[in-house]
Amino acid sequence: MPGNFATASDVIRFLPEIILAVMGTLLMILDPLLHRRSSNAFGHLSILALAGALGGAIYAYLNGGPAFGGMLMVDGFATFFGVLVIVAGILTILPSYRFLARQGAETSEYHALLLFSVAGQCLMVAANDLIMVFIGLEISSISSYILAGYLREDKRANEASLKYFLLGSFATAFFLYGVALIYGSTGTINLAGVNVVLSGPGAPSLVFVGVAAALMFVGLGFKVSAAPFQVWTPDVYQGAPTPISAFLSAGPKAAAFAVFLRIFTTAFAPIGHGWEPLVWASALLSMTIGNFAALQQSNIKRMLAYSSIAHAGYVLVALTARSEVGTAAAMFYLAAYAFMNIGAFAVVSHLSGKGERYQNIEDFSGLAQKQPLAAAMFSIFLLSLIGVPLTGGFFGKFYIFKAALESHLVWLTVLGLLNSAVAAYYYLRILVMMYMREPAEATEAVEPLSPGLRLALIVPAIGTLFLGIFPNWVLDFAGKSSVLLK
Amino acid sequence: MPTSYTELYFPVLVQALIAMGLAGGLLTASYILGKRVRNRVKDMPYESGIVPTGDARQRFSVKFYLVAMLFILFDIEAIFLYPWVVVYRELKMFAFVEMLVFVILILSGFFYMWKKGALDWSGTDLSRRRR
Amino acid sequence: MMSAVPVYWFLMLSAVLFALGVAGFLFRRNIITVFMSIELMLNAVNLSFVTFSYQLKQVNGHLFTFFVMVVAAAEAAVGLAIILTVFKNRSTLNIDEVNSLKN
Numbered sequence: 001m002p003g004n005f006a007t008a009s010d011v012i013r014f015l016p017e018i019i020l021a022v023m024g025t026l027l028m029i030l031d032p033l034l035h036r037r038s039s040n041a042f043g044h045l046s047i048l049a050l051a052g053a054l055g056g057a058i059y060a061y062l063n064g065g066p067a068f069g070g071m072l073m074v075d076g077f078a079t080f081f082g083v084l085v086i087v088a089g090i091l092t093i094l095p096s097y098r099f100l101a102r103q104g105a106e107t108s109e110y111h112a113l114l115l116f117s118v119a120g121q122c123l124m125v126a127a128n129d130l131i132m133v134f135i136g137l138e139i140s141s142i143s144s145y146i147l148a149g150y151l152r153e154d155k156r157a158n159e160a161s162l163k164y165f166l167l168g169s170f171a172t173a174f175f176l177y178g179v180a181l182i183y184g185s186t187g188t189i190n191l192a193g194v195n196v197v198l199s200g201p202g203a204p205s206l207v208f209v210g211v212a213a214a215l216m217f218v219g220l221g222f223k224v225s226a227a228p229f230q231v232w233t234p235d236v237y238q239g240a241p242t243p244i245s246a247f248l249s250a251g252p253k254a255a256a257f258a259v260f261l262r263i264f265t266t267a268f269a270p271i272g273h274g275w276e277p278l279v280w281a282s283a284l285l286s287m288t289i290g291n292f293a294a295l296q297q298s299n300i301k302r303m304l305a306y307s308s309i310a311h312a313g314y315v316l317v318a319l320t321a322r323s324e325v326g327t328a329a330a331m332f333y334l335a336a337y338a339f340m341n342i343g344a345f346a347v348v349s350h351l352s353g354k355g356e357r358y359q360n361i362e363d364f365s366g367l368a369q370k371q372p373l374a375a376a377m378f379s380i381f382l383l384s385l386i387g388v389p390l391t392g393g394f395f396g397k398f399y400i401f402k403a404a405l406e407s408h409l410v411w412l413t414v415l416g417l418l419n420s421a422v423a424a425y426y427y428l429r430i431l432v433m434m435y436m437r438e439p440a441e442a443t444e445a446v447e448p449l450s451p452g453l454r455l456a457l458i459v460p461a462i463g464t465l466f467l468g469i470f471p472n473w474v475l476d477f478a479g480k481s482s483v484l485l486k
Numbered sequence: 487m488p489t490s491y492t493e494l495y496f497p498v499l500v501q502a503l504i505a506m507g508l509a510g511g512l513l514t515a516s517y518i519l520g521k522r523v524r525n526r527v528k529d530m531p532y533e534s535g536i537v538p539t540g541d542a543r544q545r546f547s548v549k550f551y552l553v554a555m556l557f558i559l560f561d562i563e564a565i566f567l568y569p570w571v572v573v574y575r576e577l578k579m580f581a582f583v584e585m586l587v588f589v590i591l592i593l594s595g596f597f598y599m600w601k602k603g604a605l606d607w608s609g610t611d612l613s614r615r616r617r
Numbered sequence: 618m619m620s621a622v623p624v625y626w627f628l629m630l631s632a633v634l635f636a637l638g639v640a641g642f643l644f645r646r647n648i649i650t651v652f653m654s655i656e657l658m659l660n661a662v663n664l665s666f667v668t669f670s671y672q673l674k675q676v677n678g679h680l681f682t683f684f685v686m687v688v689a690a691a692e693a694a695v696g697l698a699i700i701l702t703v704f705k706n707r708s709t710l711n712i713d714e715v716n717s718l719k720n
Contacts, residue, residue, distance in 0.1 A: 131681050134684070135684060138692070142688075142695050145699065146698075146699075149702065155706050155707065155717060156717060158702050158703045158706050158707075159703065159717055159718055160718065161699050161702075162700065162703050162715060165696050166642075166655070169652075170655055173635075173658035173659050176659065176662045177665070179681075180665040180666050180669065181665070183669050183681070184673075187673050189677070189681075238718050239718050
């Protein structure tokens with residue numbers, strides 16, 4: 001592997017990760033030094049770090065290209081997802097101020113781990129080498145395992161953390177075995193290199209590579225919570241602290257999808273006809289299981305978890321299309337999904353109260369009377385999750401199914417659209433609760449919106465509406481980046 | 487010259503057979519030839535007179551888990567030093583700076599756990615370890 | 618050292634170890650054992666990496682195992698901490714009894 005020396009351009013292209021890692025470490029060291037509990041300072045610092053990383057990511061993009069001998073690739077695709085996971089990090093911290101204060105659990109570790117997790121995701125999306133992907137994946141995952149169980153005395157959080165950890169590491173092992181087999185059969189782990197070997201003469205036997213691709217599919221399928229590897233999702237989203245559930249559904253998921261897209265459309269492009277049926281089936285299964293299970297949930301976090309499985313299914317439809325249009329559609333969809341889902345979880349976090357008592361759908365009854373702003377914002381997110389026009393969710397679905405039709409996936413499109421119709425029911429149920437019922441115990445007890453939460457609701461709402469009204473700006477960038485991918 | 491791996495590893499097989507035969511043979515011989523005495527003193531772990539004080543299976547304080555875990559972490563980090571040593575002469579300054587960054591990161595982790603009281607063995611100050 | 622044990626034997630061993638890990642993960646009920654199964658899987662992969670590295674006459678594969686080992690150690694530290702908190706809260710290590718999250 002040539003080019004071992006880190007040049008200045010390598011460092012610049014690695015800037016967001018460096019900023020996040022340094023600031024995360026700094027936060028950890030600061031905690032024992034500051035004897036006074038000053039949680040807001042930690043929050044401010046980590047937002048500052050993420051803002052710095054955002055700037056770093058954009059600066060890296062302007063000086064883009066391969067870094068560290070081709071182990072990283074800073075292109076439009078990496079920057080798109082890098083910005084996405086960093087923004088997801090910021091939007092997670094905003095509702096966390098109030099949430100942590102309410103649970104009496106303000107520490108710097110929470111923020112440090114969040115920064116490490118985001119750093120891992122930045123590494124994942126820029127990785128152009130399977131071992132880099134693995135390291136990024138693990139940095140992101142290990143931090144999230146702890147974050148899911150952050151409230152140590154809470155039995156539910158413990159359990160969520162345990163399940164997330166066990167199934168997450170199980171999945172990682174599968175992914176890693178796939179990497180090993182690819183390394184053995186092609187002699188390289190560079191994504192472009194694998195592509196060259198697989199499409200060139202004397203390509204290794206399809207069985208061997210197929211097994212490797214299948215193993216990696218299992219590993220990544222777990223991480224994006226695609227069926228049939230979705231079993232952990234409802235438990236983890238329900239048990240984890242609500243802002244962390246929001247984060248898990250946006251950041252790690254988007255990064256895992258980025259890796260998914262990059263690996264399967266570059267390295268495994270030559271064997272595309274082989275993995276397409278696999279992804280096809282998984283997409284359909286995810287949509288169906290997610291939507292039909294969500295119908296029966298009474299716990300809102302659990303319902304959002306099943307809805308997140310269904311949405312993973314929609315993104316897999318875009319992946320099945322195996323085209324640049326499909327990749328661009330998936331990128332757009334993930335951006336829209338991050339906004340609307342983080343926003344929705346922020347409302348849940350606002351309402352849940354001390355010890356996260358109120359998590360049922362009934363608890364939202366009459367929210368519109370008590371807090372019109374929160375209810376209105378929640379409505380925007382729910383409408384976007386349904387896919388109503390003028391919201392980001394609409395164009396996300398529109399582009400995905402358009403890409404699927406262009407690749408002649410008629411059946412998958414029809415079944416996907418039917419699924420979206422089913423999904424409308426359970427989202428609308430919450431709208432009915434909020435606007436047509438009298439206030440209940442939870443809504444009576446709801447506290448006024450804190451400034452952080454207000455921002456955490458308004459920013460994603462603006463993002464959702466922006467993507468719904470002016471989709472072209474983001475879509476153009478996604479389209480350009482998806483071409484860069486090969 | 488051995489021509490196949492079966493031939494190459496034949497001595498290993500022989501050695502394994504001899505080892506097993508010897509062990510099995512000695513045990514069998516002592517079983518057949520030896521005199522069997524069974525009483526309470528004979529069955530004690532230390533027949534020669536040290537009086538057992540309790541069960542060998544003890545529960546350990548959970549503090550040991552913390553120490554063991556920290557040991558494993560810092561121990562494993564050291565494996566990066568081996569490849570580093572091999573290429574140090576070639577990469578010179580670059581390798582030095584890289585290792586400096588690595589060591590500073592490890593030291594900050596060490597500082598963190600120290601300040602958090604993870605190295606506090608007395609056990610009286612457990613509250614500092616809690617958040 | 619031409620006529621050493623053929624490479625595919627190592628790969629078979631690695632595959633068997635990996636499969637044992639998967640089986641242990643799926644069928645064991647003690648959380649610690651389940652966790653050990655995961656470690657077994659990771660180490661099986663390490664064996665594959667080293668074998669391939671030997672076969673390809675590259676040094677890369679050996680380096681990957683270093684990364685995998687470090688990651689596995691970090692995972693072990695975090696995992697054991699999580700298992701410990703679960704045990705503190707529930708006084709059980711049976712995975713079937715950790716099931717309070719439902720609809």
